[in-house]
Amino acid sequence: MKKQFLIYGLLIIGALLLSYYILTGMNTAKVNETATDLTTLVWADEFDVDGPINPEKWFLQTQLPPGGSWWGGLIQHYTDREENTFVKDGYLNLVAKKETYTDQGETKEYTGARLNSKFAFTRGKVEVRAKMPKGTGTWPAIWMLNTNIDEDGAYWDNKGYGKVKWPACGEIDILEHWGKNQDYVSSAVHTASSHGDTVENLGGRTVDNVSDDFHTYSLEWTKEKMIFEIDGVTHYEYNPTIKNKDTWPFNNNYYIILNIAIEPDIDPSFTESAMLVDYIRVYQ
Structure with a gap:
């Protein structure tokens, strides 16, 4: 016993x-x-090799949406030419130009570039050191879309991931700068509950000389919230109380987009200006 x-x-x-x-x-x-140290570098482009962009890291998106123009009445063609996208002296140059250019049966008077990263990730920290272009009517942006977006011509849609329409897929704008509001930088989060011209989830601030000096723009994305900073200073935080498919579609892989668009109110004297990017780094 x-x-x-x-x-x-x-x-x-x-x-x-x-x-x-x-x-x-x-x-x-x-x-x-739920750790938030986010110090392990998982992907980067330092733009150290002169010439065309690295095709193993980037895809040049050029296909027009239905109707022949990009959303919002934008008036540029995006091209895959080296004249609009190249690396020189350690910087990525995304160049907007005034020129007559015909593509896909449409003739437009301006060109630019739209890059999709071939890397996608869920949660982490993105840091971008960049200098904005100049000119009323220029609209540069560094932002992110869900790999599941149904958008013909986008890299991940071409790979068969496109299943969900915008804005339900979710969009994260790390920075936007409008030449007609020089030196004001905005960040935003677009979802099914807040999107487009009436988006409520946004914030920004005025930063001195964004077109003459480099600044560091960052996003910290965790399970709970998103924090947007410029040079280490927070200007917007997104942390909805209720997280569901309408407010938080951010539990999936997102990819990085760099572009310069041209608005219809472009300054008639505009000829050419570039967004310069020193580096992009992603940490987890």
Whole structure:
């Protein structure tokens, strides 16, 4: 009988120890899942090699949407030419030009570039050091879209991922700058509940000399919230109380987009201006 009690006692102790280790492991996994140090570099482009952009990292999106113009009445063609996108002296140059250019049966008077990253990720920190173009009517942006966006001609849609229409797919604008509001930089989050011209999830601030000096624009994206900063100073935080498919479609892979668009109110004297990017780095 004593031997049986000893065996039962050892079994109970073993079960308790096993439960302890399981619970300890679960807590550790939970802590790691919500960790926000975001210091491990997982992807980057330092733009150190002169010439065309790295085709292993970037895709040049040129296909027009239905109707022959980009959304919002934009009046440029995006091209895959080196005249609009190239690396020189350690900087990516995205160049908007005034020129007559015909593509896909449509003739337009301005050209620009729209890059899709071939890297996509869920949660992390993005840092971009960049200088904005000049000119009323220029609209540069550094932003992100869900790989599941149904947009013909986009890199991930071409790969078969496109299933969800905008804005339900979700959009993260790390920065936008309008030449008609020089030096004001905006960040925004577009979702099914807040999007387009009436988007409510946005914030920004005026920054001195964004077209003459480089500044560092960043996004920190965790399970709980998104924090947008310029030179380490926060100007907007998105953290909806209720997180569902309408407010938080941000549990999927997103890719980075760089572009310069041209608005219809472009200054008639505009000829050419570039967004320069020193580096892009993604940490997790």
